[in-house]
Amino acid sequence: MFINDWKKDVFTIPNILSMFRLVLIPIYIVIYLNAKDLYDYFLAAAILAVSCLTDMIDGKIARHFNMISTLGKILDPIADKATQFTLTLCLSIKYPVLRFVLVLFVVKELFQGIAGLINLRKGKMLPGALIAGKVCTTILFISLILLVLMPNLSVPVINTIALIDTAFLTWSFISYIFAYFGRNTKVRDLENP
Numbered sequence: 001m002f003i004n005d006w007k008k009d010v011f012t013i014p015n016i017l018s019m020f021r022l023v024l025i026p027i028y029i030v031i032y033l034n035a036k037d038l039y040d041y042f043l044a045a046a047i048l049a050v051s052c053l054t055d056m057i058d059g060k061i062a063r064h065f066n067m068i069s070t071l072g073k074i075l076d077p078i079a080d081k082a083t084q085f086t087l088t089l090c091l092s093i094k095y096p097v098l099r100f101v102l103v104l105f106v107v108k109e110l111f112q113g114i115a116g117l118i119n120l121r122k123g124k125m126l127p128g129a130l131i132a133g134k135v136c137t138t139i140l141f142i143s144l145i146l147l148v149l150m151p152n153l154s155v156p157v158i159n160t161i162a163l164i165d166t167a168f169l170t171w172s173f174i175s176y177i178f179a180y181f182g183r184n185t186k187v188r189d190l191e192n193p
Helices: 003-011 013-033 038-064 070-094 096-121 131-149 155-181
Strands: none
Touching: 013 038, 013 070, 038 070, 038 131, 070 096, 070 131, 096 155, 131 155
16 A cells, blocks of 8 residues: 555656656767767757756646645756756856856755755745746756757857856845845745745
């Protein structure tokens, strides 16, 4: 009985989609870092598009068909952050100006992870992603996928993209600092949300 319940919670469609997104990461890395022509870059971008599409639909499926699970609440953001990190890392190898974006992304995610754990130990957590975080994620994905799709962009355009990504990451980072530790903190008790 317990094993069947466990399988039912783990092998849900949303969880399988999140696991699929994690499997796509090494495939993307190999294709992008070995890309020689436009076809290779389009293939890498297609993999990212599939990843984004599955990310959009897994939450909708989970809510609509009541397939929300504890594993899904952990797996989905891990797949999101791992994909964003991989995309930023691979692009920063090709475009050194994006290294600052990569460092800022890692620092922001580490802060969120540590602040989240500190609050969780106190029986508190943020009720969900902030608008700044959602907007930042969208901007990052759009701009970085553009860099994958158009590998021959001029240096000024690449610098502008790096600047835009830095601005949105900074806004998101500051928003999360205030959400966790500001005067009007958004952190809620787990028992009384």
